[in-house]
Amino acid sequence: MWTQILREFADSPSQTMVVKYFLENGLGINEKGRxxxxxxxxxxxxxxKKIGTDRRVIDATAKRILSLKEIRDIFLxxxxxxxxxxxxxxxxxxxxxxxxxxxxxxxxVGAAVKVITDHNLSIRQIFVTDxxxxxxxxxxxILESNLPATVYEELRSLPQVRKIxx
Numbered sequence: 001m002w003t004q005i006l007r008e009f010a011d012s013p014s015q016t017m018v019v020k021y022f023l024e025n026g027l028g029i030n031e032k033g034r035x036x037x038x039x040x041x042x043x044x045x046x047x048x049k050k051i052g053t054d055r056r057v058i059d060a061t062a063k064r065i066l067s068l069k070e071i072r073d074i075f076l077x078x079x080x081x082x083x084x085x086x087x088x089x090x091x092x093x094x095x096x097x098x099x100x101x102x103x104x105x106x107x108x109v110g111a112a113v114k115v116i117t118d119h120n121l122s123i124r125q126i127f128v129t130d131x132x133x134x135x136x137x138x139x140x141x142i143l144e145s146n147l148p149a150t151v152y153e154e155l156r157s158l159p160q161v162r163k164i165x166x
Contacts, residue, residue, distance in 0.1 A: 002132040005071050009064070014053055018061040021051050024134075028078035033062045038080050084125050084142050093124055094146050098139040098155065099163040103131035108160045109139060115154045121145060 002023065009016040021027070027047075028036050035042045035058065044058035065075045088095045100108050109128060116123060122144040131137040147166055156164050 002130055005074070006132070008068055008071065009061075014057045015061045015064065017051060018047075018053065018058055019065070021047070022061075022075070022078075023130075026078055026080035029062050029065050029075040031066075031076070033059070033066055035062060081127075083127070085140060088142055092144075094143045094166070096141045096143065096147060096152075096155065097165040098141070098161055099136065099165075100139065100160050101162045102160070103137040105160055108158075111158050111160060112139060112141065112155060115151060115158070116141065116143070119148065119151050121147075121151065 005019060005023070006016060009019050022029075022035070026037065027042065030036045030039075030041070035044060035047055044055045044062070048055040048058050066072055084091065084093060085095050098108075098112055109126070113123070113126070123141055124144055125142040126140065128139050129137045152164065152166065155161060
């Protein structure tokens with residue numbers, strides 16, 4: 001689906017940048033063509049400033065999204081989920097970031113989760129950055145406790161894993 005969305009905007013690099021920013025940050029569009037985060041409107045000028053473009057590009061992208069029936073419903077219903085990675089220390093949680101050798105390979109998440117659960121560790125949150133939207137896709141796992149060295153070694157030895165950051 002992401003490929004289709006990005007293909008729809010291939011004729012406009014500036015709108016491609018905007019739609020990619022929306023997708024990476026979970027920003028949707030409401031029926032009025034305004035940018036929203038879980039229903040809260042965000043001024044186009046704020047987004048334009050953040051990504052270094054003009055407000056009119058933001059507005060034009062939003063209108064274009066609404067005009068494309070194939071992707072309209074995606075952006076009308078897009079929601080954001082909190083990412084605990086930045087507050088994990090304050091909450092007493094551990095964060096493992098796993099970079100795969102090949103993000104298109106199947107079984108990366110399953111293999112990592114199996115190692116973690118085999119050691120009876122509780123997962124609080126898990127998310128994967130989409131390989132189409134991210135230049136360096138990753139799997140992020142947030143655990144209720146620190147990671148024992150044996151788990152790190154087992155994760156590092158998985159054939160799908162290129163690099164791990166704890």
